[in-house]
Amino acid sequence: MFLSPRSLPSRLPALLLALGLSGCGAIAALDDASTPLEIYELQTPPIQPSAARGSLELVVEPPIASGALSTERIMIRPAPLQAQYLPDVRWSDEAPAMLQTLLVRSLSETGAFASVGRAPLGAQGDYALLGELTDFQAQGAEGGAAVRIRIMLRLVRERDASVVAARTFEVTEPAADTETDTLVAAFDRGTSRILSEVLPWVVGATRGGA
Template identity: 70%
Template sequence: MLPRSFLPALLLALGTSGCAAISALDSASEPLDIYELQTPVIEGAARRGWAELVVEEPIASGALSTDRIMIRPGPLQAQYLPGARWSDETPAMLQTLLVRSISETGAFASVGRAPLGGQGDYALLGELTDFQAESYGTDAPVTVHLRLMLRLVRERDSSVVASRTFEVRQPAADDETASLVPAFDLAARKMVSEILPWAARAGGGA
């Protein structure tokens, strides 16, 4: 049986714990600002291709497979911007950018996430290794760093037609959301703009 003097302290502890749990639930339910990236401006269309291209969602580490906006204060540390997120998980968002952008070039007869029939002509496979802002050390410059390894595979024989790594570094004014999101947008548009002619040439559409 508990001493009478212990009961007030126990009730106070339970009340405090309950308040902390309610506070955590309240913060988890706070709405986050949602951001999405734009496709680059397509300067003229390529010669219309005949092939069907399937763009697979890039594989990525658990730290990148999220809709949170990552910033690294050190090479081995991952943090996320408070109060902000992407419109989709990062690999899926990048897949959408590639599907839309490659489709607009006209270099392929069709571009999608899944083949129209039983199998497409080509598949674009990717591994996303970097999609974050970096600021290593006090007063260090802030840079958005994107790195995507791509392989274009011919479906009928599973042969790799072409492979290349695309990497972009874009300076940002500071580590505030208002500065980082435009820097991410510019970096992504630069990277996708480099991917488009490569994919068109590799797939025989240009």
């Protein structure tokens, strides 16, 4: 809208007020963005290396997951059909990517493979580990809370795209209360339990033991 010189003085206070309000909104947004977040990451479990190093190449794909789980935020479920997130805290990466990293590190540390990575070194690897993450959240439980983790894995032989093994891994790890540190510790224990079951299964399947 064009403002004539005569109308400008009468409209100036309103314009200044509007600009001031928008400026306050921008400052508030900057304040929110500068609020420090607590960042948490999970650890691999203690691993006993294999006696002999393997010759196979394993590629670990990021697990697929729903939009509610494909986030850096730490999910809690106060009810089965309700998803919320802990405020002011984050995982170090989106949950599927974090699980992929833990799988790559853990499987590498076994020494059972010539290489373990997110992509093949050449045209293709020998095996690919594919997954679907269906649960990775804290939820209410009698007397406290619990962390539930559930992941479905498939081991695929690359040369003929055949599924050589498939299995679902799930754990429920109790937490004494709903404090953030307590819940994260439960996530760490639960993830370690899952990995401790996944590693021998993957190694055995690639060596014909599944």
